[in-house]
Amino acid sequence: MAQSRAAGEAGGLTPAALEEIRQRLDDPAAVARLDPYGMLRLIDGLTEQIQAGYDIGRRAAADPPKGGWRSVVIAGMGGSAIGGDLVGAIAADFSPVPVAVARDYRIPAYVDGHTLFVASSYSGNTEETLAAQEQAQKAGARIVALTSGGRLGDLAAQKGWPTARLPSGLPPRAALGYSLFAAIGILEAAGLLPEMQAPVEQSIRAVEAVRQRCAMARSLKDNPAKQEALELVDRVPIVYGSSGIGASVAYRWKCQFNENSKHPAYWTSLPELDHNEVVGWEAPPPSAARLLRILMLEVGDESPRMERRFEATRRILEGRASSMVTLRGEGEGHLARALSVLHLGDYVTFYLAIAKGVDPTPVRFIDRLKAELATMR
Structure with a gap:
């Protein structure tokens, strides 16, 4: 996990704004005000x-x-x-x-x-x-x-x-x-x-380990989810996973950015992205590239060939976006490692909402769509 950037590195944020966000992420009272429905408790x-x-x-x-x-x-x-x-x-x-x-x-x-x-x-x-x-x-x-x-x-x-x-x-x-x-x-x-009782127990242990690392009581300097949220507060995440369960985990991250953080996000998976999307990074608009951060998710069941593909893709994409990070699953068993990456995304997207000063729970545009559709019957 990359460490939090220094003040002044954010594209549109002043050092004072960054410092305010840092303090908010570590302030239980501020988090409680922004999370009145208790999304953190549910996570x-x-x-x-x-x-x-x-x-x-x-x-x-x-x-x-x-x-x-x-x-x-x-x-x-x-x-x-x-x-x-x-x-x-x-x-x-x-x-x-x-x-x-x-x-x-x-x-x-x-x-x-x-x-x-x-x-x-x-x-x-x-x-x-x-x-x-x-x-x-x-x-x-x-x-x-x-x-x-x-x-x-x-x-x-x-x-x-x-x-x-x-x-x-x-x-x-x-x-x-x-x-x-x-x-x-x-x-x-x-x-x-x-x-499946054994994978269930492995998953519980892996998820609990993520909860301990990402708990609200863990300060920004020791909390990987808060650090990643700070990286993304003024950037758009591009989430890449592997095929199979890795693709589902990447999609979950994308949806959590949308619903928890009220933030646009995009995703796809390897190896398919290496046959099309990778070319889109060859000459991206500079103004757009500065807003993008690539998140490479490795859930732990990638084959040796897939691992080599991840590495080659990272080399090609290096420097094309504002930044890039690789996040890897931890734990015993494929399902447990995948759940550990998925659960990290739950915390990252929650803290991103807090960093932006928004309530993570309501999904007002979905509610609005349902209401409008109900009038069309």
Whole structure:
């Protein structure tokens, strides 16, 4: 992790403004004023969500159809879909059938009676997921509801579908520990993943280590999340990950910048970016390049060839943006290391909101979109 820059290095910030931000990041009272809904408390709670989510999911067992499963589809949007992305990447190494994520009103044509269909809506009222669930029901899929209640919870109770019922009252993005590990438990109960208790325990330890390093009580000089937030307060992050679970982690960082920090961010993954996006750095507009910071995320399951590709890509991009940093996963096991990088992003994006002086919890533009869409029916 790069150290925090010295005063005066920020593009549009004066030394006095930088000093004010530094003080705010280490001031519990200032953080409490800017975080009235307790997003930091929810981020700190990821450790407790992991085992609970896994246990909830394992209890939502769907009976396999005669002839067995042929596909899995996890339908969701936003914070309710990212868990599906992650479990899909995990399942690629174990599941005998493909696992897809549907972010749409529609479902794939192959959904049928041999499909395990996980309807994932934290609120239970996501219109795209409800529409997809209705089509899956008509197609004869075996449905499992992953929700805290709402219309989906009511429908699951009426139909007798297996249900992974999550605790309510959280922003969906702050319930990832529940939704991800519940999805893992659902697939394990369906016989599509091996017993996952050991990776669950490894993940808890890795996430707890990140929490200790990034806690509010840790000052800026010793806190990697606060340091990265300071680097990004007047810059736009470009997040690069590897394929598989690394791509899902990079996308999660991008979404957390958007929702927690109210900050634009962009992402893609290797090796694909080396076949197109890397060329865009050959002659970027100087004024734009000065605003960009590249974050290279390595989650710990990269092959030797992928490691070499990361290194070569770093050499090519050196000096093209304002700055670049590499962040690596820590812990025992691939899932644990990926979760450690992901959780660091939760803290970075929270502290970036604080650095900017904004409340990390509300998502007003999403609420506005939903309200406007409701008037169009």
